[in-house]
Amino acid sequence: MTAVDRLIERVDELVTDRPMAVIVAFLVVSLVAAGGLAGITTSAGADQFTQDIPAQQALDDIDEEFESSIGGSATSAQVIVSDDNVLSRGALVRILETQHRLESRSTLRVSSTSSHADAIARQIDPTAETAGERRDAVAEATPSELRAAIAAADESGAVAPQVSVDYNPTAQQAGASIVGITYDVPDAATTARVTELQTRSVEVVDTVPGNDAGENAILFGDGVLQSEITALLTDTAIIVFPAALILILVFLVFAYRDPIDMGIGLSALLLSLLWTFGFMGYAGIPFSDSLITVFPLLLAVGIDFGIHIVNRYREERGEGRGITDAMRTTTDQLLIAFLLVTITTVFGLVSNVASPFEPNRDFGIVAAAGIVFTLVIFGIYLPAAKVLVDRWRERLPIPEFGTSPLGMGGSRLGTLLHVGVDLSRIAPVVVVAVVLIGGAAGGAYGTGVNTEFSEEAFFPDEDRLETYSNLPEPFAPAEYTFLDVLTLFEEEFEQDFVGSVTLYVDQSVRDDDALELIDRTTRNPPDTFETTDERRAASTSVVTVIDDHAATDPEFREVVERNDRLGTGVPDRNVDEVYDALLDSSAEGQARGYIAEDRGSARIDYTIRPGVDNSEAVADVRALAERTPLEAVPTGDLVVNEAVIDRLTDSAIRSLLVAFALTAVFLAVSYAYLEGKAVYGLLNLVPVLVTVGLLVGTMRLLDIPLTPINAPILSVSIGLGVDYTVHFVHRFVDEFKAGHSIDEALDITIAGTGGALTGSMLTTVTGLGVLWLAVIPLLRDFGVLLALGVLYAYLASILLVPSLVVVWDRYGDRVGLGLDGNLRGSASDRTQ
Template sequence: MKLAERYAATVTDHSKLVIVAVLLLTVGMGIGAGAVDGGLTIAGFSSDSPEAAALDEIERNFSVAGENTTTAQVVVRGENVLTRESLLETLRFQRAITEDASINETLRAEQPVIGLSNVVATAAYYEERGGGGPPPSLDAQIDQLESMSDSEVESTVERVLDPDADTQGDPYALLSTAYEPGSTTAPARIMLVYQDTSDGPADSLSEDVIAAQVELQDLAEASITSTDYFVFGPGVVDEESGQATGESFAIISPAALLLILGVLGFAYRDAIDVLLGLLGVALVLVWMAGFLGWAGIGITQILIAVPFLLIGLSIDYALHVVMRYREATLDDPDLAPQAAMRRGLAGVVVAIGAATFTTAVGFLSNAVSPISSIREFGLVSGVGIVAAFIVFGLLFPALKLEVDRLRERLGRNPERTPFGRGERVGRLLSVGATLANRAPYVVIAIAVVLAAGGGVAATGIDTTLDQSAFLPEDSPEWMNLLPAAFQPSDYDLKENADYLNENFVQSRGSAQAEFLIRGPVTDPGTLDVIAAARDDLRETDSAAVRADGNLQSTDPLSTIEAVAAQNETVAAMVEDADTDGDGVPDENLAAIYDAVYDADPAAAATTIHRENGEYRSLRATVALTGTTNTRVITEEMRAVASGMEAGSSLDVVATGSPITTELVQRSLLRTLVEGFLITFGVILAFLAAIFRVRYRSASLGAVVLFPVVLAQAWLFGTMYLAGIAFTTETAIIAAIGIGIGVDYAIHIGERFVEERDGGRDPIAALQRTVRGTGGALLASAATTAAGFGVLMLALVPSLQRFGFITAIAITYAFLASVLVLPSLLVLWSRVRGEDEVSAEPAA
C-alpha cells in the first residue's frame, strides 16, 4: 500500500478520532486570538540606508519645526478669498475653535492657529496704533476688521501682500500658487491648525486629536458660508478612510457572499457540502488569528492579504476532496462512503500536500527578510497554509465522511456527479486536451509570446508610491440607487489631497527634502555653496515655487539673513564678511555662527549644529511639489547634493521623508523579488524531488512550474496596461497568485501522471484530468476570482486594486493550468518516448 493510501485509510478508519483531535487543536490555537491587537496599523518599514541615518541625525542634532505636533489644514477657496467678509469668517472660525473644549484641549500652546486673516488683521491693528506693543488677541483682531470698511481691508491686504513689503509672518506661504503677487484677490488660501501630540502614541494619533480634526469640519460648516472650504489632516484621513473601508465592506460583503455561495452551490449542488466547506474556511482563519495572538503579531495592512490567500486555498482544497470523492463514487457506484472517501482522498492528498509544502515554504522564505513586516507576512502565511492542510486534509474529509454516513442512515444522501464530469462543463474543460492533441506547439508559442510581452511591459511598470492613491474616492452614481442603509457617504479626500498638492506649497515633513551638510562647515565659501544650491533647486521639477517666485526653504544662510535683519551686530559682521558684495558671507563663518547663536539660539539651532563649541554640521530644507513622484524627487535632490559636494570639501546627504520612502520602497521590492526567486527555486527543487520519487521523472517538476511563471508574466503585462504600479502592496498580492497558481498546476500535473500510470495514453489521461481535477479548479477559480473581483466596487482604491489583481491572478493561474499545461504535458510525454498521442481526444 502506498503512503497516500495508508494516509487515507488512517483518516477514514479513525474519522471520529481525527475530528476530535483537530477540533481540540483548533480550540487550543484559537485561544490565542483573544490576544490579537485588533487595531489596524500601518506596516512598519525602516531602512538602514545612509539617507535614513542622516534623517535620524538631523532629528537628533537640530531643532526640527513641528516636533510633537500634527497639522490640520483648512483650505478656503472661491472667487476671492481676500474680502473683508471672508477674512472675518475665518477669524470667527478660529474663535469657535478656541471655544470648543474638545478641540482647544488638543491645540499646542504657542500660536496654535496661523492664517492670512491673522496677518492682515494684525497689520491693520499695528498700523492704526503706530506699531509696537504686544500682538493683538484674536478678539482684538476680529474687532479690528469689523471696524474697517471693505475698501480699508482691501488696502491693508494690498500693503501686506506687496512683494517689496517687510510684512511680519510669511503671507505667501498661506496663499495658493495661483495668486499673482501684488493682487488683492486670490482664489484660495490656507489656515493651519497645530495640535499637540506629545502625550499621544508615538506611531499614530490619539483618539482625541482625530476627533478634534473631525470636529473642525463641523465648525467650518457653521462658520464659513461665503466661500467653499475643506479640512484636511491626518486625523481626517484616518477617520474617513476607516469609514470608507467599513462602508465598502458593507456593500461588498453581501455581494461577495452571494457570489461565492452561488458558485459553490452550482459546483457542489449540495447545501451540506457548501456549509462544510465554509466551516473549514472559518476554522483555518481561527488558526491564523490564534497564531497571531500566540506570536504577539499585530494586524497590519500587509497582513490583510493573508486571509484572502487562505480563503482561496481552502475553497480549492475542499473542492478537490469532495470532487475526487464523488469521482470515486461515480466510477464505482457500489463503493461505501468510507471506501469512496479513502480512494478519493488517496488520489488528492499528495497534490494537496505538495501544494501546501511548496506554497508554505515559498512564503516562509520571506522570514529571512531584514524587514519585520515582510517576515511577519511570510510567517503568518506559512502557518496559515499548513493550517489549511490540517483542516482540509484531515478534519474535512473525516467530517464529510461522518456526515454522509449519517445522511445515508437517514436515507437522504443524494448522489452528486463531479462538477467537471457534466456534459456542458466537461466539453468546456476539454478544450485544453483537444488543443494539446492537435496543436500543442501553437498553444505554447502563443503563451510564451504573451509572457514575453508581459515581461517586457514589466520593465516599464511604475514603481513609485503615490500616497493619494490610497485615499477613498466618492462613490459612483449607481450606488445612489442602493437602499438607504447601504448608500455610502460622500468622500472628497482624494480630490482635496490633489487640490492641496497642486495649489499649495506644503511644508510637512512628508513634503520636504532635507540636506545634511557635514565636514569643514566653517571654511570660506561654504555659504556660497548653499546659495548656489538654491539656484540648482529652482531648476528642478521637485522643489516647490511659491506665488512670489521664491522657494519655501530654510538653510544656514536664510537663518543668518533673518537674524541679521533683527540684530545690528550680526548685520555688520555679515557685511564685513561679504567680500564680493553678493550678500553671502565668504569668510569668518565661525564668528558669524557664534553671533547668530548669541542673538537667537532657537533660530540658529534649526540649521546650525554646534557641539562642545565646535560646528559639526548644517541643515537645509526645501518644500516639494505634491505632484512630483518620489523617484524623481530622490534623483533630483541627490543631484543637488552632488553639486554641493563637487564645489567644496563638504559631505552632503539628501534625505527627507519622500527620499527615505522611495529607498524603503526599492528595498521592499528588491526583497519581494528575491523572495519570488527563492520561492520558485524551492518549489522547483521540491517538485523535481517528489516527481522523481513517485514517477521517476525530475523534469516533470519544471514542466508543472513553467505555466505558473507564464501566468505571472501575463499578470505583470496586465498591470502595465491597466496603469497599476508595482509597489509593495501589489507585489504581495502577486505572491498570492504564485501560491494559488502552484496549487492549481500541481493538481493537474499530479492527476495526469496518476492517470498515465493507470495505463491511459496521454490524451485520454488529459481528458480524465481536465474533466475531473479541472472541474474542481474551475469551481475554485470562479469562486475566489468572483469573490475578490467584487472588491473592485470598493470606495478605497487599495481595495479596488487588491480585488482586480487577485481576480486576474487567479484567472490566469487557472487558464495556464487547464490550457497551457496540457500541451506541455503532451510534449513532455513525447520527449520521453511514451505512447503516441491519438488523432482525437478520448471520450
C-alpha cells in the same frame, strides 16, 4: 512504506474511524483561536512602506526639529480656514479664538499654534503672549491700526506663506489660510493616541462661532489621515466581504449541488479564516491594506481543496465503493497533492519575507500560516465531517441531492474540458510552442510595467466615492476630507507635495563657513531645478531668510554687512550673532522653519521645474548631497517615494526568484522521492512560467502599476499556478502508473480532475475578482491581478499540460528524460 505514506495512513484512520473525535478536536482549537481576535490592531497608509528609509528618517527629523514641516509630522496638524477674506477683523478674531480654544484645552496636549493672525496681532501688541490676548488685541484695534499691522506683518514676510495664492497685499485680502498645530506628545506615542487627539481637536474647532468643521475649517494631520485610511479599509471590507460571500455561495451551489456538502465546505472555510486571524492576534501582526487580500486568498485555496475532496469522493462512490473505502482512496490520492500545493504556495508566500517592506513581510507570514491551516482543516476536518454526515444519511431519512462529480460523462462541461486533450492528439508541438511563445512575449512586454508609490495612491477618486455614496447603509462609505484637503492645498496654496526636494543638513551650522556652504549648494543647479535670474537654484533656506529680512530691516542689514568679510551678502563670521539678531526679529517664524532651535541642523528646500521626471529630480538632489561638503541627506516626499519605488522593484524580482527556485527544487525532489521521476516536478513549472509571463504582460496592458500592495503578486502567482498544475499532473501520474496509456490517463484526468479544477477556478476568480469593488484602488488592482493569475493558471493546466505531457514523452527519451518507457501509450507514436 514511506514516512508520507504512514502519515496519510494515520490520517485515513482518524477520518474514517473516529470522525466525531476529529470534529470535536478542531472545534476546541477554534475556540482557542477565537481568543486571538481581540488582539488584532490596524495599520494603514503609505507610512507602512517608508520605515527604515534614510530619506524618511530625515523627514521625521525635520518635522521634529523645525517649526514648519514638509510632509506633516505625526505630532502636528493644520486647520485650513476659508472665508470671504481671512484678513478681515472677523476672520482674524475667529482664527485666534480657534487657536485660543485649542491651546486652552489641556486634554488636547496642544503645545503651540501658529497663523498669519499671530503675526498681525503681535504688530498691534508685541506684549501679547497668548492666543487669547492676541485675539483681544485684534478685536480692540482701530481700522487704521489693523491695516498698518497687516502691512507691517506682510513686509516681514509673515503673511504670504500662510495664506492662499489669491492674496492681494494691496487690498489686504485672501480667501484661505493655514493654522499650524503642534502637539506635545512623547516620541513613542501611538498613532491611535495622535489620531484621538486630532479627532477631539476637530470637535473643539467646531465650537468656535463661525467655524463649520469640515467645511470652512478643515483640520488635517497624519492622525486624521490615518483614521480616514483605516476607515477606507473598513468601508472596503463592508463592501467586498459580503459581495465575495454571495458570489462564492452562488458558485459553490454549482460546484457542490448539495446543501449539506456545501455547509461542510463553508464551515471548513470559516475555521480557516478563524484560525488565521486568531494567529494574527496572538502574533501581534496588525491588520493592514496588504492583509485584506489574505481573506480572498484563503477562500481561493480552501474552495479548491474542498471541491477536489468532494468531487474525488463522489467519483469513488459512483463506482460503487463504500463510505470508508471511498474516502480512504480520496485522501490517499489528494493529500499528497494538497501537501505539494501547500508547500509550493507557502514558498511563494514566504518569499515575501525577503521584502524590505514590513506589510509585505506580514502578508507573507500570515498568508503562509493561513495556507497551512487550510491544509490541515480541509485535509482532516472536512473528510471527517463528510464521512460522519454520509453515515448519518445512511441511517436517517435525509434526502440526496446532486452527487455526481463535475465534468463527468457526456456533459457539456466535460466536452468543453476535453479540448486540451483533443489538441494534444492533433498538434501537441504547435500547442506547446504557441503557449510558450505567448508567455515569453507577455513577460518581455511586461518588463516595461510602471512602478508607483505615493500617499495619494491609497485614496479613491471622487467619482468612485460618489458612486458608492449612493449605496444604502451600512454599505455607503464614510465622509472623507482628504480629497477636499488635497484640492485646497493644490489650488489654494499651490502645494502638490512633490514640487520640491530638500537637503537635511545634519550637522552644526554655527561655524563661520556654514552659511557660505549652504549658499554654495544653490550655485550651478542641475537642469531639473527651477532657477532664478542669477542662474541659481530657486531655493529657501536660512540664507534666503537672512537675505530677505536684510532687504527690509536696516538694523539687521547692518549686522549682516558687519559679518560679511567677503562682501557676498552671506555672513561668514560670527554667524551666532546673525542668528540671534534674526531670531529676535519679526522673521523669527520663517527662520525657525530652516534652522533647528539648537542650531545643530538646517534645511534647504529646492523647487523642481514643472514636468520634470521624478526619478531625474531625485537623482540630481542625491548627487548634490554627495558632492557638498555638508553632511546632507536628500529628503522630501518625492525622494521618499522614489526610494520606495527603488526597493519595490528589487523586492518583486527577489521574491519571484526565491519563490521559483524553492518551488522548482521542492517539486523535483518531491516527485523524485514519491514517484521516482523528477521530471514530473519540472512539468509542473512550465505552465507556471507561462502564467507569470502573461500576468506581467497584462499588468502593462491594463496600465496597472507595480505598487507595494501588489508587489507580492508575482511570487504569489507561482503558488496559485502550481495549485492547478499539481492537481492535474498528480492525477495523471496516478492513472499513468496504474497501467493506463497516456491517452487514457489524460482522458481520466480531465474527466475527474478537470471538473474540480473548473469549479475551483470559477469560485476563486469570483472571490478574488470581487476585490474590484474595493474602495481603495490599490486593493482593486491586486484583486484583478490575483483573479487573472488564477484564470491563466487554470487555462495553462487544461490546455497546455496535456500537450506538454505528450511532447515530453515523445522527445524526452532522446535526452534520457522520458516519462516511462514501459508504459508509453499510443500518443507517443503519433506524428504531427
